[in-house]
Amino acid sequence: MFLPMKRYLIFLMPLWLLACEVDSPLVAPTREPVTLAVPAHFPQAPIPASNVLTEAKIKLGKQLFFDPILSKDQTLSCASCHPPENAFADPRAFSLGVGGVSGDEPSKRRNAPALFNVVYHQNFFWDGSNPSLETQILFPIESPFEMANKVDTVLKRLRAHPEYPRLFWQTFQDSISAKTLTDAIASFERSLISAGSKFDQFMASGMDSTVFTAAEWRGYKLFFLESAGNNHAECFHCHGGFNFDDPEGRFRNNGLYSFYQDFGRYNVTGNPLDVGKFKVPSLRNIEYTAPYMHDGSLETLEEVLAHYASGGKPHPNRDILIGNIQMTEEEQRDIIAFLMTLSDPDFVNNPAHRPED
Numbered sequence: 256m257f258l259p260m261k262r263y264l265i266f267l268m269p270l271w272l273l274a275c276e277v278d279s280p281l282v283a284p285t286r287e288p289v290t291l292a293v294p295a296h297f298p299q300a301p302i303p304a305s306n307v308l309t310e311a312k313i314k315l316g317k318q319l320f321f322d323p324i325l326s327k328d329q330t331l332s333c334a335s336c337h338p339p340e341n342a343f344a345d346p347r348a349f350s351l352g353v354g355g356v357s358g359d360e361p362s363k364r365r366n367a368p369a370l371f372n373v374v375y376h377q378n379f380f381w382d383g384s385n386p387s388l389e390t391q392i393l394f395p396i397e398s399p400f401e402m403a404n405k406v407d408t409v410l411k412r413l414r415a416h417p418e419y420p421r422l423f424w425q426t427f428q429d430s431i432s433a434k435t436l437t438d439a440i441a442s443f444e445r446s447l448i449s450a451g452s453k454f455d456q457f458m459a460s461g462m463d464s465t466v467f468t469a470a471e472w473r474g475y476k477l478f479f480l481e482s483a484g485n486n487h488a489e490c491f492h493c494h495g496g497f498n499f500d501d502p503e504g505r506f507r508n509n510g511l512y513s514f515y516q517d518f519g520r521y522n523v524t525g526n527p528l529d530v531g532k533f534k535v536p537s538l539r540n541i542e543y544t545a546p547y548m549h550d551g552s553l554e555t556l557e558e559v560l561a562h563y564a565s566g567g568k569p570h571p572n573r574d575i576l577i578g579n580i581q582m583t584e585e586e587q588r589d590i591i592a593f594l595m596t597l598s599d600p601d602f603v604n605n606p607a608h609r610p611e612d
């Protein structure tokens with residue numbers, strides 16, 4: 256069965272339709288399990304048995320994601336810090352919570368990461384302190400530096416709402432609870448598949464290099480090959496796999512600082528060897544997700560590449576690969592040209608990712 260790339264992205268296919276003709280009418284019973292359609296170079300998206308994916312949950316989850324009802328003073332929604340036009344990343348270095356407050360210590364002042372292909376993530380937050388999308392959701396609701404609310408207050412409000420009790424019942428055949436609330440939002444987040452970039456066209460073409468411009472192709476080779484000339488960018492060792500992150504969710508120190516204000520992974524493990532290690536972010540849609548790094552300290556890709564070309568700052572935990580990197584300015588520009596092929600404009604413009612009014 257062949258689907259052109261764009262249709263791959265848009266359709267959530269009910270399981271019972273998978274074996275049928277693509278053109279059959281797609282009238283999905285909303286509580287039927289659906290599977291996320293992804294291209295062949297993506298692994299099958301893992302859905303937990305405890306929260307089977309349905310179109311109804313995705314729809315309700317989207318409504319909740321965009322609804323400020325979740326925050327204490329009803330001013331902030333998830334999308335306030337995760338706007339869809341920036342691939343759900345915050346364009347501000349640090350997000351501001353209810354009342355304009357920011358975190359009282361460095362590990363609570365982090366750049367809000369993009370949300371796409373999160374269905375594949377092994378852990379959540381820059382230090383990996385959260386194990387699942389479902390448990391993650393309770394954190395921003397209750398954090399005094401984010402929504403500053405209480406889950407019980409949210410549940411009371413939703414139960415008193417003119418629409419939500421009916422919508423939850425239709426979706427779950429169950430009432431409003433922390434479980435149904437988080438299951439719905441997590442389902443929406445899982446539906447955020449981004450696989451429509453020029454790089455994905457290249458993969459779908461059987462890796463035909465003519466898909467790329469000369470500069471993009473030079474950048475591709477520098478990114479992936481250790482033997483491209485005398486210089487090597489080493490990027491793929493850490494930003495690897497179909498999603499350009501660490502498929503196993505490992506943490507690395509990329510030499511951003513000699514002294515880290517935010518100790519990163521160390522905050523979770525207490526192991527001195529983890530100071531300054533952070534989750535490796537995906538480089539897909541990087542064009543839309545500035546500023547960069549856990550603290551949003553680098554504003555442009557030029558600054559990011561200059562950072563890597565310098566070999567990073569000395570730190571006992573700096574990854575050995577970082578010190579090895581060598582790139583001329585022209586090579587840095589070529590890598591940026593390649594990184595631009597990871598943009599998925601259909602993803603950031605997808606009306607299915609915007610609130611319905």
Ligand code: HEC
Pocket residue numbers: 320325331332333334335336337350351352353362364365366367368369370373376378379380381382388391392395396400401402440444
């Ligand atoms: C006030 C801003 C703010 C709000 C509101 C907010 N977030 Fe976030 N979000 C952040 C920040 C900052 C981080 C990074 C925190 C960290 O790494 O410690 C984050 C991280 C995440 C992550 C982890 C992504 C990853 O791959 O590690 C997910 C998922 C997420 N938020 C979803 C949500 C959802 C769902 C909501 C609404 C219930 C929400 N956020 C509300 C700021 C916000």
Ligand code: HEC
Pocket residue numbers: 488489490491492493494506507508509511532533534535536537538541544546547548549550559560563574576577580590
């Ligand atoms: C040793 C592993 C490693 C290597 C090699 C590496 N990176 Fe990174 N990269 C990381 C980590 C870890 C972060 C997050 C660091 C932080 O936030 O403090 C990161 C962050 C980034 C970011 C910011 C992403 C965001 O959403 O904020 C970009 C862009 C980036 N790297 C590009 C590259 C490029 C291009 C190369 C090759 C020249 C490269 N990286 C090589 C580990 C690596």
